[in-house]
Amino acid sequence: MEIVLYAISALLALALLFGAILGFASIRYKVEGNPIVDQINEILPQTQCGQCGYPGCRPYAQAIANGEAINKCPPGGQATVNALAGLLDMEPQTLDAEGDEVPVTRVAFIREAECIGCTKCLQACPVDAIVGAAKQMHTVLADECTGCDLCVDPCPVECIEMRPVAVTTRTWSWPLPPNGALIATDRRGQMS
Amino acid sequence: MALINSRSSIRAGQTSPHKLALNSTQRVMGLLVLATLPGLLAQTVFFGWGTLINVLWCVLIALGCEALVLKLRQRSLAVCLSDCSAVVAGVLLGLALPPFAPWWLSLVAVSFAMIIGKHLYGGLGQNPFNPAMLGYVLVLISFPQEMIAWLPPMGLEGHNNSLSDAAFAIFGSGVDAVSMATPLDVLKENSSLTINELWQANPVFDGMAGRGWLWVNVAYLAGGLFLLWRRVFTWHAPIGMLVAITIMATLFWQGSGSDSHGSPMFHLLSGATMLGAFFIITDPVSGATSNRGRLIFGVGVGIMVYVIRAWGGYPDGVAFAVLLMNMAAPTIDYYTQPRTYGHHRANKGMPKRD
């Protein structure tokens, strides 16, 4: 009986000791990290497009922090989903969007001849990437446009279209070799 | 003028370099097999035809297993089999197994190596463990009786260099071949005799490293030097292992008394030391990546081989040591990135998450 007591008291003492060390360490070496919402927000593409159902990227970041699904950001594409999964230590989900998995970078373009200068798109643009004034023709700052589509619907004369950003020799880069995930023999195996 | 504007027959879109060196996986594997020939010859001479039959039989099984899995995975047989990696695995296992190992023992070892050790991990280039050593260890711990039974070397009572006996021993119901412990085993079991007494008492000892074993190891060393010369691998891993064994054996030699662990020369030239140093731990897939990493890998194997030989439960420990270091290889890789041109120090560990 006595020996059991010894054992228990020894274990207790050890537990207290290690607990004290851990407690000390947690206070002494506390890491002041970014709050998780900021970290999520940094991964999101900041298009502020609202396609996730939230009014902007930060609200969606907040929602993710509260348990919302991480696959609702079509502009970010699968890369964003994967990055979020990495950050939150989750299984990467597939992107919840129809059509192209790899989003093509697009920017809004105003057909200026048709623009009546109603300023409705100016108000819709979440990043102030459209310049113009009432009765003045509007134009898009292509460098600042996030391609969120939000200006397309408000236009009463439908003079805004989304145009893919052209690849030039200076933005071009080699693609990964074909079938990057497969070796030649896999390819042959698939064919046979 | 059609030629000027667009010629679809001109090939474009291929990245540089446009011409490659005459190097191929087949060539690398072929050189490896070629370099095992002196060892194979020595082993056949000293331990009979069993080794040769074993090697052929193991190669056959390896090719068969590879073909089977490739078929299941719907890969092209011609391409994958022609890279000769299965042949190399078969040859190495055939050399490592005892000369009169029964056919089913080889079958278990090789099929395990090929199917579980290699293809279940994703095939060539994906396996974290040396497949041949996986197969070897499996049969070593499953069938210790068969695995420890080596034949008496040439020049000793019971030496059997009859081809038919060998074939019968392997494929038949077994011949009552005289089996004999290896020098490493004898030395390990010895607790009462001094080294000199032991050498005189047991005929398996002869010269520095035991009858036959010396020449087998020298033959492997020659093959290894050939591979070094052909730059199939770098010197780092083999030299690391041999130096580590030498140092360990020197440190723990304990003279020539009854508790001696044997001289450094004995350890270098006995058992599977040279086979391991030049043919097993140089397997690039499961080893470390950088030169420094390979050196550490080799040293690790060397130390562990000696530890297992001197104080472990098995007479030789190359296979275990290799597998243990295989497990450590990714970690070694993380900490042995070479210093890149223009950098003050090498990057270590995992990339920092921001």
Next chain:
Amino acid sequence: MNAQTKLIATSERKIWPLTGGVHPAENKHQSTGMPIASVPLPETLVLPLLQHAGTPAEPVVAVGDKVLKGQLIARASGVVSAALHAPSSGVITALESRPIPHPSGFSEPCIILTTDGADRWCELAAVNDYRRLPPAELVARIRDAGISGMGGAGFPTALKLSSGLPIHTLILNGTECEPYITADDMLMREQAQAIIAGAAILQYVLGAGQCLIGIEDNKPEAIAAMRAALAESVDADKMEIVVFPTIYPSGGEKQLIQILTGQEVPSGRLPADLGMVVQNVGTAVAVKEAIVDGKPLISRITTLTGAALQKPHNVHALIGTPAHHLLQQAGLHESQLSTLVFGGPMMGFSVDRLDIPVTKTANCLIAATQAEFPAAPDPQACIRCGHCAQACPSSLLPQQLYWHARAENYQQLLHHNLFDCIECGACAFVCPSAIPLVQYYRASKGAIRTLEAKQAQSERSRARYENRLARMAQESAEKEAKRQANAERAARLKAAKAQEQVAEDDPVQAAIARAKARKAAGAPAKVALSGEQKELKIQLSMARAQAKKTERALSACVDDETTKKLTSNLAMLNEQVAKLEQAFEGGSAEVQAEEKRVKIARPALSDDEKKRKVELAMANAAVKKLQRALDGASDDDAATLKQQLADAEQRVAGLKLALEGRL
């Protein structure tokens, strides 16, 4: 062989070994058999605006312009840019996109020059003694000559020469380590004096005490020629020819510095940080021609080689000469041509057209047969053999980079220093599994750059979004404040109305009057807006602008002048009124004018400043009004005039009310 070893023996300078490296078959002898030839003038020259690293040049010519040889046709458009000159005389026939030498095969803006065959030079400004000019002046001349690195990367030379850092060593790169290429080799053999002269100029510009000329030992003729030229030169004591063993890629800028000096260029920095500048021997000749002869960079030496050519050799090619024109000079066997490579076999790129022009960086065209450059075999699995790591001149781990590139694990790629890869191709060259390693690295670098650009943009977008939110919050707060202020004012107005008769000459009353006046002014404007006629609106805005101007002028003026101005305004307004009267029968305009007179006269009468201000404001309002009326009158638009007249009446009524209140 004997000569070669002797040469190495005589170079006493210590050299350092290259890390890694490979020995590809040299294939240089094919194109060194003939001297550098000149090529007949091509009919058209295609001059891409982007032939260098940086931003494209800006054309300064238009279609149809006649240009002379050496005339500027496109100027540098920024710091990192290079000018472009007409390589021959002729007519600019087009400014359009044409395929340029680029691995993407894309088209880019080019200037198309149709030559006239006269090949007439423009006037050249030669410098007799460059040592009399300050280095900055020489750098400007080099910049104006459009010189960019001739070795391959095409970095604008002037920029390299003006780093602002102290330079002690100029390194001339005569390495030419790539197989097949012999342009620099032949240049050194034939124009050694020009190279030495160019090096002396560069040394003077940089203020570099020593100049090392690095040449691989596989060019004994070039070494001999250079040694002879150096011996004759007056600058012999400051220059040294260093010969070192042939190994690829010793000609890389960083690698050459390592071989010659044992130092390493820190990652992400420039050789200038070590006090060194590396220039190609071809660049040195271009610099010499730009300074001593005043000639801009309009031609270069290009190696034409490959098994599909009958007589491979080097040519003086005008920039912009289409590839087929050159290849035909070298006897192209069209049927055998399988790959056309710009640059060398290790780092060059293949193109699928023959009309692509030679640019300032095109040191070699390889017309290869199928047997010469066979299609890359299908890649096999990586067995991590490590041959690539042995070959890598940057001590990278190509097999690990490959692994992470396939997994698109960018963090790991950066951790393994992907961006220190110089894409020399040594790893892919030795790979037994024939994996296109360089392509993996190039793709990953591109992906990482894109990702970083995207992240930067998203950071910007977020800032803009947050600014917008803040602005909108502020706006709505202001609106709310205004609304409250208006409500208060209305309440006060009500109270004031009650006191109207009682209180006189009170600042409060004045304020109320102001408010009333403003209100009165606002009301007609609204009426005008409701008109919805575009013309009307334009007039309105113009009238407003003018009114504002007048207002500003009035408020700025002292009393006497104000009165003067007001008087003149009055005269003008009277005229307008007269016009209005002419247009209309009604006498309401007269009333307005009368009112005006009364109002304008008043400031002189009143003493109180505040009161005067109120008067001014009211006068302004009247001016605005009448201006509008004037505009309407000139337009002969009866309806508009009527409208304005009505407005004016309303205004007058409002003013009357205000005046009454004040008095």
